[in-house]
Amino acid sequence: MDTRTRALDLGRHYLQTLGFNGFSFQTVADALGIRKASLHYYFASKEDLGMALIEEYQKSYADWAVKREHLSAEEKMEQLIQMFVKIGADHKICPGGVLCADFGSVSNPMKKKLLQFHLGQKAWLVRTLKQGIQEKTFRKNLPVEETADLIQASIQGGLQVARIRGEMKSFKTLGKTLIQNLKA
Amino acid sequence: MDTRTRALDLGRHYLQTLGFNGFSFQTVADALGIRKASLHYYFASKEDLGMALIEEYQKSYADWAVKREHLSAEEKMEQLIQMFVKIGADHKICPGGVLCADFGSVSNPMKKKLLQFHLGQKAWLVRTLKQGIQEKTFRKNLPVEETADLIQASIQGGLQVARIRGEMKSFKTLGKTLIQNLKA
DNA sequence: GTCTATAGCGGGATAGAC
DNA sequence: GTCTATCCCGCTATAGAC
Numbered sequence: 001m002d003t004r005t006r007a008l009d010l011g012r013h014y015l016q017t018l019g020f021n022g023f024s025f026q027t028v029a030d031a032l033g034i035r036k037a038s039l040h041y042y043f044a045s046k047e048d049l050g051m052a053l054i055e056e057y058q059k060s061y062a063d064w065a066v067k068r069e070h071l072s073a074e075e076k077m078e079q080l081i082q083m084f085v086k087i088g089a090d091h092k093i094c095p096g097g098v099l100c101a102d103f104g105s106v107s108n109p110m111k112k113k114l115l116q117f118h119l120g121q122k123a124w125l126v127r128t129l130k131q132g133i134q135e136k137t138f139r140k141n142l143p144v145e146e147t148a149d150l151i152q153a154s155i156q157g158g159l160q161v162a163r164i165r166g167e168m169k170s171f172k173t174l175g176k177t178l179i180q181n182l183k184a
Numbered sequence: 185m186d187t188r189t190r191a192l193d194l195g196r197h198y199l200q201t202l203g204f205n206g207f208s209f210q211t212v213a214d215a216l217g218i219r220k221a222s223l224h225y226y227f228a229s230k231e232d233l234g235m236a237l238i239e240e241y242q243k244s245y246a247d248w249a250v251k252r253e254h255l256s257a258e259e260k261m262e263q264l265i266q267m268f269v270k271i272g273a274d275h276k277i278c279p280g281g282v283l284c285a286d287f288g289s290v291s292n293p294m295k296k297k298l299l300q301f302h303l304g305q306k307a308w309l310v311r312t313l314k315q316g317i318q319e320k321t322f323r324k325n326l327p328v329e330e331t332a333d334l335i336q337a338s339i340q341g342g343l344q345v346a347r348i349r350g351e352m353k354s355f356k357t358l359g360k361t362l363i364q365n366l367k368a
Numbered sequence: 369g370t371c372t373a374t375a376g377c378g379g380g381a382t383a384g385a386c
Numbered sequence: 387g388t389c390t391a392t393c394c395c396g397c398t399a400t401a402g403a404c
Contacts, residue, residue: 018289019288038371040399149357150358150361153340157341160284187388210380224380224382
Protein backbone atom coordinates (compact mmCIF):
# COMPACT_ATOMS: atom_id res chain seq x y z
CA MET A 1 0.00 0.00 0.00
CA ASP A 2 1.42 3.41 -0.92
CA THR A 3 2.24 5.97 1.71
CA ARG A 4 -0.59 8.34 0.89
CA THR A 5 -3.16 5.58 1.28
CA ARG A 6 -1.61 4.44 4.54
CA ALA A 7 -1.64 8.03 5.77
CA LEU A 8 -5.32 8.34 4.96
CA ASP A 9 -6.11 5.10 6.77
CA LEU A 10 -4.23 6.27 9.83
CA GLY A 11 -5.87 9.67 9.58
CA ARG A 12 -9.27 8.04 9.63
CA HIS A 13 -8.31 6.04 12.66
CA TYR A 14 -7.07 9.01 14.65
CA LEU A 15 -9.89 11.26 13.54
CA GLN A 16 -12.50 8.79 14.74
CA THR A 17 -10.78 8.05 18.01
CA LEU A 18 -9.29 11.41 19.02
CA GLY A 19 -11.20 14.05 17.04
CA PHE A 20 -9.76 16.45 14.49
CA ASN A 21 -8.11 18.61 17.15
CA GLY A 22 -6.93 15.57 19.04
CA PHE A 23 -4.25 14.36 16.66
CA SER A 24 -1.42 16.03 14.75
CA PHE A 25 0.81 15.51 11.75
CA GLN A 26 3.32 14.15 14.23
CA THR A 27 0.88 11.47 15.38
CA VAL A 28 0.32 10.28 11.82
CA ALA A 29 3.97 10.55 10.80
CA ASP A 30 5.10 8.52 13.81
CA ALA A 31 2.63 5.76 13.00
CA LEU A 32 3.78 5.82 9.37
CA GLY A 33 7.42 5.67 10.37
CA ILE A 34 8.34 8.84 8.49
CA ARG A 35 9.08 12.42 9.53
CA LYS A 36 6.22 14.85 9.74
CA ALA A 37 7.93 17.08 7.17
CA SER A 38 7.59 14.23 4.69
CA LEU A 39 3.87 14.11 5.29
CA HIS A 40 3.63 17.62 3.87
CA TYR A 41 4.71 16.10 0.56
CA TYR A 42 1.28 14.42 0.41
CA PHE A 43 -0.84 16.96 2.21
CA ALA A 44 0.05 20.61 2.02
CA SER A 45 -1.67 21.38 5.28
CA LYS A 46 -3.67 19.69 8.01
CA GLU A 47 -6.83 21.13 6.54
CA ASP A 48 -5.82 19.50 3.28
CA LEU A 49 -5.63 16.18 5.07
CA GLY A 50 -9.01 16.85 6.65
CA MET A 51 -10.59 17.53 3.28
CA ALA A 52 -9.03 14.39 1.82
CA LEU A 53 -10.37 12.37 4.74
CA ILE A 54 -13.93 13.54 4.18
CA GLU A 55 -13.56 12.70 0.47
CA GLU A 56 -12.36 9.23 1.46
CA TYR A 57 -15.39 8.74 3.64
CA GLN A 58 -17.65 9.81 0.81
CA LYS A 59 -15.98 7.38 -1.55
CA SER A 60 -16.05 4.43 0.87
CA TYR A 61 -19.67 5.10 1.63
CA ALA A 62 -20.59 5.33 -2.05
CA ASP A 63 -18.75 2.05 -2.73
CA TRP A 64 -20.50 0.43 0.19
CA ALA A 65 -23.87 1.55 -1.16
CA VAL A 66 -23.19 0.43 -4.74
CA LYS A 67 -22.28 -3.06 -3.56
CA ARG A 68 -25.65 -3.27 -1.81
CA GLU A 69 -27.85 -1.84 -4.51
CA HIS A 70 -29.41 -5.23 -5.24
CA LEU A 71 -30.53 -5.77 -1.65
CA SER A 72 -33.96 -5.18 -0.18
CA ALA A 73 -34.46 -2.02 1.84
CA GLU A 74 -34.71 -4.04 5.02
CA GLU A 75 -31.41 -5.79 4.34
CA LYS A 76 -29.79 -2.48 3.51
CA MET A 77 -30.89 -0.98 6.79
CA GLU A 78 -29.70 -4.00 8.73
CA GLN A 79 -26.29 -3.85 7.10
CA LEU A 80 -26.07 -0.15 7.76
CA ILE A 81 -26.55 -0.73 11.48
CA GLN A 82 -24.08 -3.60 11.26
CA MET A 83 -21.50 -1.25 9.76
CA PHE A 84 -21.83 1.17 12.67
CA VAL A 85 -21.71 -1.66 15.19
CA LYS A 86 -18.30 -2.56 13.76
CA ILE A 87 -17.11 1.04 14.09
CA GLY A 88 -18.25 1.13 17.70
CA ALA A 89 -16.67 -2.23 18.50
CA ASP A 90 -13.39 -0.61 17.43
CA HIS A 91 -13.87 2.16 20.04
CA LYS A 92 -14.51 4.63 17.26
CA ILE A 93 -17.42 6.92 16.57
CA CYS A 94 -18.85 7.81 13.18
CA PRO A 95 -16.92 10.37 11.10
CA GLY A 96 -19.94 12.62 10.75
CA GLY A 97 -20.30 12.72 14.50
CA VAL A 98 -16.66 13.59 15.16
CA LEU A 99 -16.63 16.44 12.73
CA CYS A 100 -20.03 17.64 13.87
CA ALA A 101 -18.65 18.05 17.35
CA ASP A 102 -15.48 19.77 16.13
CA PHE A 103 -17.58 21.82 13.71
CA GLY A 104 -17.04 25.15 15.43
CA SER A 105 -13.25 24.94 15.24
CA VAL A 106 -12.88 23.90 11.62
CA SER A 107 -12.36 25.90 8.41
CA ASN A 108 -15.19 26.97 6.13
CA PRO A 109 -14.26 24.64 3.26
CA MET A 110 -14.32 21.72 5.67
CA LYS A 111 -17.69 22.81 7.02
CA LYS A 112 -19.05 22.88 3.51
CA LYS A 113 -17.65 19.48 2.60
CA LEU A 114 -18.91 17.99 5.83
CA LEU A 115 -22.41 19.25 5.15
CA GLN A 116 -22.25 17.74 1.68
CA PHE A 117 -21.18 14.38 3.15
CA HIS A 118 -23.89 14.53 5.75
CA LEU A 119 -26.63 15.36 3.24
CA GLY A 120 -25.44 12.57 0.95
CA GLN A 121 -25.96 10.08 3.76
CA LYS A 122 -29.38 11.45 4.50
CA ALA A 123 -30.34 11.21 0.81
CA TRP A 124 -29.39 7.53 0.80
CA LEU A 125 -31.55 6.94 3.86
CA VAL A 126 -34.52 8.70 2.27
CA ARG A 127 -34.15 6.64 -0.93
CA THR A 128 -33.88 3.42 1.03
CA LEU A 129 -36.93 4.20 3.15
CA LYS A 130 -38.92 4.90 -0.01
CA GLN A 131 -37.71 1.62 -1.45
CA GLY A 132 -38.92 -0.20 1.66
CA ILE A 133 -42.34 1.43 1.39
CA GLN A 134 -42.60 0.29 -2.23
CA GLU A 135 -41.54 -3.20 -1.22
CA LYS A 136 -44.28 -3.06 1.41
CA THR A 137 -41.94 -4.10 4.21
CA PHE A 138 -41.93 -0.57 5.68
CA ARG A 139 -45.02 1.28 6.86
CA LYS A 140 -46.89 2.98 4.06
CA ASN A 141 -47.36 6.18 6.07
CA LEU A 142 -43.70 6.43 7.16
CA PRO A 143 -42.61 10.07 7.12
CA VAL A 144 -39.37 9.53 5.21
CA GLU A 145 -37.61 12.84 5.88
CA GLU A 146 -38.32 12.82 9.60
CA THR A 147 -37.47 9.15 9.92
CA ALA A 148 -34.18 9.62 8.09
CA ASP A 149 -33.33 12.49 10.45
CA LEU A 150 -34.16 10.40 13.49
CA ILE A 151 -32.07 7.48 12.29
CA GLN A 152 -29.11 9.68 11.44
CA ALA A 153 -29.21 11.53 14.74
CA SER A 154 -29.68 8.48 16.91
CA ILE A 155 -26.95 6.47 15.22
CA GLN A 156 -24.54 9.36 15.56
CA GLY A 157 -25.42 10.04 19.18
CA GLY A 158 -25.77 6.37 19.99
CA LEU A 159 -22.22 5.56 18.95
CA GLN A 160 -20.87 8.39 21.08
CA VAL A 161 -22.87 7.20 24.05
CA ALA A 162 -21.75 3.61 23.51
CA ARG A 163 -18.12 4.67 23.56
CA ILE A 164 -18.28 6.47 26.86
CA ARG A 165 -20.25 3.62 28.40
CA GLY A 166 -17.74 1.14 27.07
CA GLU A 167 -20.37 -1.27 25.81
CA MET A 168 -22.15 -1.85 22.51
CA LYS A 169 -25.20 -3.64 23.81
CA SER A 170 -27.32 -0.50 24.06
CA PHE A 171 -26.34 0.51 20.54
CA LYS A 172 -27.34 -2.86 19.11
CA THR A 173 -30.68 -2.61 20.87
CA LEU A 174 -31.11 0.88 19.50
CA GLY A 175 -30.47 -0.41 16.00
CA LYS A 176 -33.07 -3.13 16.40
CA THR A 177 -35.60 -0.63 17.71
CA LEU A 178 -35.00 1.73 14.80
CA ILE A 179 -35.55 -1.01 12.23
CA GLN A 180 -38.55 -2.42 14.09
CA ASN A 181 -40.20 1.00 13.96
CA LEU A 182 -39.98 1.03 10.16
CA LYS A 183 -41.86 -2.18 9.63
CA ALA A 184 -45.37 -2.47 8.33
CA MET B 185 -20.53 38.25 39.16
CA ASP B 186 -17.17 37.03 40.45
CA THR B 187 -14.36 36.12 38.12
CA ARG B 188 -14.52 32.40 38.73
CA THR B 189 -18.20 32.28 37.83
CA ARG B 190 -17.64 34.38 34.73
CA ALA B 191 -14.79 32.08 33.73
CA LEU B 192 -17.04 29.05 34.09
CA ASP B 193 -19.76 30.70 31.99
CA LEU B 194 -17.28 31.52 29.27
CA GLY B 195 -15.81 28.04 29.52
CA ARG B 196 -19.23 26.54 28.96
CA HIS B 197 -19.73 28.74 25.95
CA TYR B 198 -16.43 27.84 24.32
CA LEU B 199 -16.71 24.18 25.21
CA GLN B 200 -20.11 23.89 23.56
CA THR B 201 -19.15 25.86 20.47
CA LEU B 202 -15.51 24.86 19.87
CA GLY B 203 -15.01 21.59 21.73
CA PHE B 204 -12.61 20.95 24.59
CA ASN B 205 -9.57 20.94 22.30
CA GLY B 206 -10.86 23.93 20.39
CA PHE B 207 -10.32 26.60 23.02
CA SER B 208 -7.47 27.50 25.35
CA PHE B 209 -6.81 29.34 28.60
CA GLN B 210 -5.86 32.25 26.35
CA THR B 211 -9.32 32.24 24.76
CA VAL B 212 -11.05 32.41 28.12
CA ALA B 213 -8.61 34.92 29.62
CA ASP B 214 -9.02 37.26 26.65
CA ALA B 215 -12.79 37.17 26.97
CA LEU B 216 -12.49 37.78 30.71
CA GLY B 217 -10.10 40.67 30.17
CA ILE B 218 -7.38 39.18 32.36
CA ARG B 219 -4.07 37.43 31.65
CA LYS B 220 -4.04 33.69 31.25
CA ALA B 221 -1.62 33.38 34.17
CA SER B 222 -4.34 34.88 36.37
CA LEU B 223 -6.74 32.19 35.28
CA HIS B 224 -4.43 29.65 36.86
CA TYR B 225 -5.32 31.24 40.19
CA TYR B 226 -8.83 29.78 39.79
CA PHE B 227 -8.04 26.61 37.88
CA ALA B 228 -4.72 24.89 38.41
CA SER B 229 -4.84 23.27 35.00
CA LYS B 230 -7.05 23.03 31.97
CA GLU B 231 -8.18 19.63 33.11
CA ASP B 232 -9.18 21.28 36.36
CA LEU B 233 -11.33 23.69 34.39
CA GLY B 234 -12.81 20.80 32.45
CA MET B 235 -13.73 18.98 35.63
CA ALA B 236 -15.28 22.12 37.09
CA LEU B 237 -17.30 22.59 33.92
CA ILE B 238 -18.78 19.11 34.11
CA GLU B 239 -19.63 19.73 37.77
CA GLU B 240 -21.35 22.96 36.75
CA TYR B 241 -23.41 21.10 34.17
CA GLN B 242 -24.40 18.54 36.77
CA LYS B 243 -25.46 21.25 39.18
CA SER B 244 -27.44 23.25 36.60
CA TYR B 245 -29.16 20.13 35.45
CA ALA B 246 -30.03 19.07 38.99
CA ASP B 247 -31.42 22.56 39.70
CA TRP B 248 -33.40 22.46 36.49
CA ALA B 249 -34.89 19.09 37.48
CA VAL B 250 -35.75 20.13 41.04
CA LYS B 251 -37.66 23.18 39.79
CA ARG B 252 -39.75 20.85 37.64
CA GLU B 253 -40.43 18.10 40.13
CA HIS B 254 -44.10 19.09 40.45
CA LEU B 255 -44.76 18.80 36.71
CA SER B 256 -46.33 15.90 34.88
CA ALA B 257 -44.00 13.57 33.00
CA GLU B 258 -45.30 14.88 29.71
CA GLU B 259 -44.58 18.48 30.68
CA LYS B 260 -41.15 17.50 31.91
CA MET B 261 -40.31 15.88 28.60
CA GLU B 262 -41.58 18.85 26.66
CA GLN B 263 -39.51 21.25 28.72
CA LEU B 264 -36.47 19.04 28.30
CA ILE B 265 -36.75 19.26 24.53
CA GLN B 266 -37.35 22.99 24.86
CA MET B 267 -34.11 23.34 26.81
CA PHE B 268 -32.15 21.68 24.03
CA VAL B 269 -33.88 23.76 21.37
CA LYS B 270 -32.54 26.84 23.15
CA ILE B 271 -29.02 25.41 23.19
CA GLY B 272 -29.23 24.71 19.47
CA ALA B 273 -30.66 28.13 18.68
CA ASP B 274 -27.45 29.49 20.22
CA HIS B 275 -25.34 27.47 17.75
CA LYS B 276 -24.23 25.23 20.57
CA ILE B 277 -24.46 21.49 21.03
CA CYS B 278 -25.14 19.65 24.27
CA PRO B 279 -22.22 19.31 26.71
CA GLY B 280 -22.50 15.55 26.79
CA GLY B 281 -22.17 15.42 23.03
CA VAL B 282 -19.11 17.64 22.90
CA LEU B 283 -17.24 15.66 25.48
CA CYS B 284 -18.35 12.38 23.99
CA ALA B 285 -16.73 13.36 20.73
CA ASP B 286 -13.54 14.55 22.44
CA PHE B 287 -13.67 11.49 24.69
CA GLY B 288 -10.58 9.84 23.22
CA SER B 289 -8.33 12.82 23.90
CA VAL B 290 -9.34 13.54 27.47
CA SER B 291 -7.90 12.44 30.83
CA ASN B 292 -9.21 9.48 32.80
CA PRO B 293 -10.74 11.54 35.62
CA MET B 294 -12.66 13.56 33.05
CA LYS B 295 -13.84 10.38 31.36
CA LYS B 296 -15.10 9.10 34.68
CA LYS B 297 -16.89 12.33 35.55
CA LEU B 298 -18.42 12.53 32.11
CA LEU B 299 -19.79 9.03 32.42
CA GLN B 300 -21.26 9.94 35.80
CA PHE B 301 -22.93 13.02 34.29
CA HIS B 302 -24.23 11.01 31.38
CA LEU B 303 -25.67 8.26 33.58
CA GLY B 304 -27.31 10.85 35.81
CA GLN B 305 -29.18 12.25 32.84
CA LYS B 306 -30.24 8.79 31.78
CA ALA B 307 -31.48 8.02 35.29
CA TRP B 308 -33.66 11.15 35.21
CA LEU B 309 -35.12 10.05 31.88
CA VAL B 310 -35.89 6.58 33.19
CA ARG B 311 -37.61 8.02 36.28
CA THR B 312 -39.62 10.43 34.18
CA LEU B 313 -40.72 7.73 31.76
CA LYS B 314 -41.86 5.59 34.69
CA GLN B 315 -43.76 8.56 36.06
CA GLY B 316 -45.51 9.01 32.72
CA ILE B 317 -46.51 5.35 32.67
CA GLN B 318 -47.99 5.69 36.16
CA GLU B 319 -49.82 8.82 35.08
CA LYS B 320 -51.17 6.81 32.15
CA THR B 321 -50.09 9.39 29.60
CA PHE B 322 -47.23 7.18 28.35
CA ARG B 323 -47.67 3.69 26.92
CA LYS B 324 -47.93 1.01 29.56
CA ASN B 325 -45.55 -1.31 27.69
CA LEU B 326 -42.89 1.37 27.07
CA PRO B 327 -39.42 -0.19 27.47
CA VAL B 328 -37.99 2.51 29.72
CA GLU B 329 -34.28 1.74 29.47
CA GLU B 330 -34.29 1.44 25.69
CA THR B 331 -36.48 4.49 25.27
CA ALA B 332 -34.25 6.56 27.52
CA ASP B 333 -31.23 5.48 25.45
CA LEU B 334 -32.97 6.38 22.21
CA ILE B 335 -33.99 9.80 23.49
CA GLN B 336 -30.54 10.57 24.82
CA ALA B 337 -28.78 9.47 21.64
CA SER B 338 -31.12 11.23 19.26
CA ILE B 339 -31.10 14.51 21.17
CA GLN B 340 -27.32 14.46 21.29
CA GLY B 341 -26.92 13.57 17.64
CA GLY B 342 -29.83 15.75 16.57
CA LEU B 343 -28.28 18.88 18.01
CA GLN B 344 -25.01 18.19 16.23
CA VAL B 345 -26.83 17.62 12.97
CA ALA B 346 -28.89 20.78 13.43
CA ARG B 347 -25.75 22.84 13.90
CA ILE B 348 -24.08 21.73 10.71
CA ARG B 349 -27.32 22.18 8.79
CA GLY B 350 -27.75 25.62 10.27
CA GLU B 351 -31.42 25.12 11.07
CA MET B 352 -33.40 23.95 14.07
CA LYS B 353 -36.55 22.88 12.30
CA SER B 354 -35.50 19.25 11.96
CA PHE B 355 -34.56 19.14 15.63
CA LYS B 356 -37.92 20.50 16.72
CA THR B 357 -39.65 17.90 14.58
CA LEU B 358 -37.46 15.21 16.10
CA GLY B 359 -38.47 16.36 19.57
CA LYS B 360 -42.15 16.18 18.70
CA THR B 361 -41.71 12.69 17.22
CA LEU B 362 -39.90 11.46 20.32
CA ILE B 363 -42.64 12.67 22.64
CA GLN B 364 -45.39 11.42 20.36
CA ASN B 365 -43.88 7.94 20.47
CA LEU B 366 -44.21 7.88 24.25
CA LYS B 367 -47.90 8.51 24.37
CA ALA B 368 -50.51 5.95 25.15
C1' DG C 369 10.06 10.87 -1.53
C1' DT C 370 12.25 11.37 2.48
C1' DC C 371 15.43 13.67 5.20
C1' DT C 372 17.49 17.54 8.63
C1' DA C 373 16.99 21.86 10.30
C1' DT C 374 14.59 25.63 11.57
C1' DA C 375 11.19 29.29 11.82
C1' DG C 376 7.26 31.00 14.26
C1' DC C 377 3.46 30.52 16.85
C1' DG C 378 0.44 29.18 20.60
C1' DG C 379 -0.36 26.00 24.05
C1' DG C 380 -0.03 24.85 29.37
C1' DA C 381 2.16 26.00 33.32
C1' DT C 382 5.20 28.34 37.05
C1' DA C 383 7.84 31.97 39.77
C1' DG C 384 7.71 35.93 41.91
C1' DA C 385 6.55 41.11 42.08
C1' DC C 386 2.79 44.15 43.29
C1' DG D 387 -6.13 38.61 42.66
C1' DT D 388 -3.77 40.12 38.92
C1' DC D 389 0.36 41.19 36.84
C1' DT D 390 5.04 40.43 34.01
C1' DA D 391 8.27 37.40 32.63
C1' DT D 392 9.65 33.18 31.36
C1' DC D 393 9.98 28.12 30.49
C1' DC D 394 9.24 24.20 27.80
C1' DC D 395 6.69 21.92 24.83
C1' DG D 396 4.20 20.57 20.57
C1' DC D 397 2.11 22.28 16.73
C1' DT D 398 1.98 23.75 11.55
C1' DA D 399 4.74 24.79 7.97
C1' DT D 400 8.85 25.80 4.95
C1' DA D 401 13.67 25.55 2.90
C1' DG D 402 16.86 23.02 1.03
C1' DA D 403 20.06 18.75 1.01
C1' DC D 404 20.14 13.93 -0.46
